[in-house]
Amino acid sequence: MKMQPHRGQITPLHLVVIALSFSVTFTIWQYTKHQTEIKVQQRFEASRDRIVGLIENRMARYEDALWAGVSAMDSQGGDMTLEQWRLFTEKMRIGDKYPGINGIGVIHYLRPDMLDAYLDARGIERDVFQIFPDHDSDHMMPISFIEPEAANSAAIGLDIAHETNRRNAALASRDTGYAQITGPIVLVQDASSTPGFLFYAPIYKEGPLDTLEQRRASFSGTVYAPFVVNRLMDGLLAKHLRHVSVSISDADEVIYDEHLTAEDLHDDNPMFAEQVTLDLYGRQWRLDIRTNLAFRHNNSDMQPVLFLIAGVLIEVLVIALIIMMARTNKKAVAYAEKVTDALRSEKEKLVKSNVELEQFAYVISHDLKTPIRGIAGLADMLKEDLEDYCSSKDANPEVTTAIDLIHDRVQRMNDLTSGILEFSCIRETYGKDSPLELTDFITSMIADLDLEPDQLVLDTPVQTLTTDTINLRRVLENLIGNAVKYHDGRTPLRIRVCVEDKGDTFAFSVADNGPGIDVRYHKKIFEMFQTLRTCDTPESTGIGLAVVKKSVELHGGRVEIISHPGEGATFSFHWPRNATAPPRESTAA
The missing domain is CATH 3.30.565.10 (Histidine kinase-like ATPase, C-terminal domain)
Structure with missing residues (x-):
């Protein structure tokens, strides 16, 4: 005799239903979670690219200002007086058009035989002009003009040839013909002594300038701009308007840092962080970009959690369905045993067929179909609750597909129960049907x-x-x-x-x-x-x-x-x- 399953035993069909339900729940949750992560990462990348683009574009604008100064010098025969320079900078409206810049000035390149004539020219412009500090170099590169002068007066007369960082960048601009920036320095006019740098554009006398020797022979100085990095970043974009923080390093020296714990929006565990290297005018800046608390607040998407909760509710219904099936099976087996004991003298085939038909039909129509309809109803509620989202232009089409998948699987469960009912109803019908x-x-x-x-x-x-x-x-x-x-x-x-x-x-x-x-x-x-x-x-x-x-x-x-x-x-x-x-x-x- 064929062994009967234990009363209340979970059958392979039950396991298939559970596995299917888990699969649907996990798939929806994983997909929405993955899509959300992609969107959040794209927002970070957009913020990152915006910071990088702002720095590159702002430095390009500053470079344009320097070359405008060079052109102004060329238009005046290669040199200008203090009054002419002031007139030029007033027309440029430095403070309005170039936020973050400390000023714009002129540095002259002097050999020893040029010093007296140079000092005479400066003496006409000012009561007192002094080149400082003393050094042993064979040339001088004093700052002749800088506007606005009031904020930068401490720099007037400073010989940048006295210090390696300032001198090397200026000579690099001379030798290459391109704009150059210095490594990290502290500006003499910056009372806070925070990191800064100088930005140079070379001035030449008449050409040609095809070779290194020709450029060195024709070099007469630079138009330059001093920068305090803190002011430069404030001029780019205010911190409270950004969702990322940034630190900037030049040659392993941090010249700007927003990752300090004292910052209001500092995030100890940023959602995203990335380092970007920028090649800027002869220097390499390494940007360490991290998300802050504003980014975390604006990107805490609850949609995957909602889908997970909905999936858990479905799981509860499925488990309830399985329990009801197991209990019903126990009742069916008990009833079959009772009938078998009472009708043991009858044919085993007839008893088995009657039990299958009468008791299993009851199981299908009452104990199974009701929970299945419950699952279908929950799927309809999910689809209705998400209708606005699914009809929006930003909607993920896979969400609708996943909900439709639930409907399809519920229909399959319904088809299975109907098929089992049909299978259980097979018995001889001699004399009970029409030709x-x-x-x-x-x-x-x-x-x-x-x-x-x-x-x-x-x-x-x-x-x-x-x-x-x-x-x-x-x-x-x-x-x-x-x-x-x-x-x-x-x-x-x-x-x-x-x-x-x-x-x-x-x-x-x-x-x-x-x-x-x-x-x-x-x-x-x-x-x-x-x-x-x-x-x-x-x-x-x-x-x-x-x-x-x-x-x-x-x-x-x-x-x-x-x-x-x-x-x-x-x-x-x-x-x-x-x-x-x-x-x-x-x-x-």
């Missing part, structure tokens, strides 16, 4: 399946059958329905139903021109919940052929299949002529 007119049956199948008359053809001299036609119709409907469902469309659909009178039995065959079935699967396809469905074929419960097999075997026969891939399939079986003459096993086609 089956084969021609009328085929005509109704053509109409029901929306086929053309030449797509489903009956080939038989037999017209009427009267033995258990309820189950016979069920067998034929499943075989014909499968042939239609799994036809691959490569050739026009053709199904042929043949019936031969064998005396005590009728030999049936249903042949199609579909994709065929590999010999390896000829037994597997008749098992419960087994299907050869691929991703491009319709959903299947895997119950139809099990129904066919059970119905035929109930009448003493067996179903056989002849099929190879690409050659269609032919299913054949024998059916008894009447209730008193069931077919012998040896007569199966």
Whole structure:
């Protein structure tokens, strides 16, 4: 005797339902979480690129201002007086047009034989002009003018040749012909002694300037601008308007730092951080960019959590469904045992069939379908709650797809329960059904399946059958329905139903021109919940052929299949002529 499952035991079908539910929940949560992470990262990258772009663009504007000063010097024959320089800078409106800049000035390049003439020219412009500090270099590079002068008066007369950083960048601009900046320095006019730098553009006398020697021979000084890095960054974009903080290093020396814990928006554990290297006018600046608390506040998306909560609710319903199924199964087994004890003298087959039909039908219609409808209702609520989001232009189409997937799986669960109900209802119905007119049956199948008359053809001299036609119709409907469902469309659909009178039995065959079935699967396809469905074929419960097999075997026969891939399939079986003459096993086609 076949062993019965333990009362309340979780069956493979239960595990499939649980796994499917977990899979849907996990997929939706992971997908929305991943999409949210991508969006947040893109926002960080946009903020990062904005900071980098602002620095590059602002430095390019400052460079333009320097070259404008060089052009002004050239227009005056290669040099200017203090009054001319002041007039030029007033027209430039340095403070308004170039925020973050400390000023703009002129540095003259002097050899020892040029010093007296230079001092005479400066003496005409000012009561007192002094070059400082003393040094041993063979040339001088004093700051002659700088505007606005009031804020930068401490720098007037400073000989930048006295200090390596200032001198090397100025000489680099001379030798290359390009604008250059210094390494980190402290400006003499900066009372706070914070890191700064100088920005140079070279001034030349008349050319040519094709070679290094020619540029050195023609070099007369630079137009320059001093910068305090703190002021430069304040001029770029105020901290409270940014969602990232930045520190800047030059040659391993930090010249600007917003990562200090004292900052109001400092985040000890930033969501994103990245280092960017900028090649700027002969120097390399390394930018350490990190998200701050404003970024965290504006990018705390709860959508993945909402989906996870919804998924958990679905899981609760699924688990409740499984528990109800297990309890119902326990009740069904107990009831079956009770009936078995009372009717032990009856045939075991009749008892088993009655128990399956009456008790399992109760399980399906009452204990299973109600929770399934509950899951479907929850999916509808989710779709309704997310309707505004799904219809927005920024909506992720995969969200709608995932919710639709829940609907599809609920429908599959409903189909499974219906198929199980059908399977449980298979029993002999001799004398309880009406005769089956084969021609009328085929005509109704053509109409029901929306086929053309030449797509489903009956080939038989037999017209009427009267033995258990309820189950016979069920067998034929499943075989014909499968042939239609799994036809691959490569050739026009053709199904042929043949019936031969064998005396005590009728030999049936249903042949199609579909994709065929590999010999390896000829037994597997008749098992419960087994299907050869691929991703491009319709959903299947895997119950139809099990129904066919059970119905035929109930009448003493067996179903056989002849099929190879690409050659269609032919299913054949024998059916008894009447209730008193069931077919012998040896007569199966």
